Amino acid sequence: MFLKKINQNLNASLTECGFTVPNELQAETFSLIKSGRDVVISAPSGSGKTTTLALNVIQRLEVPFE
Numbered sequence: 001m002f003l004k005k006i007n008q009n010l011n012a013s014l015t016e017c018g019f020t021v022p023n024e025l026q027a028e029t030f031s032l033i034k035s036g037r038d039v040v041i042s043a044p045s046g047s048g049k050t051t052t053l054a055l056n057v058i059q060r061l062e063v064p065f066e
Contacts (some may be wrong), residue, residue: 003030006058026052
């Protein structure tokens with residue numbers, strides 16, 4: 001994926017699963033969420049809100065979990 005400063009293991013896993021380019025919402029919000037800012041994301045269903053939040057949670061994990 002082309003997200004700035006993404007965890008290398010997460011990036012490799014996403015690429016392996018076919019996620020190589022973030023959608024517009026992910027590209028715009030990933031860094032804001034990663035920085036620890038509070039954000040409110042309002043977008044249509046299927047726009048990637050949940051995926052964006054899940055990526056940020058996984059990004060913060062320091063050791064593998066389940």
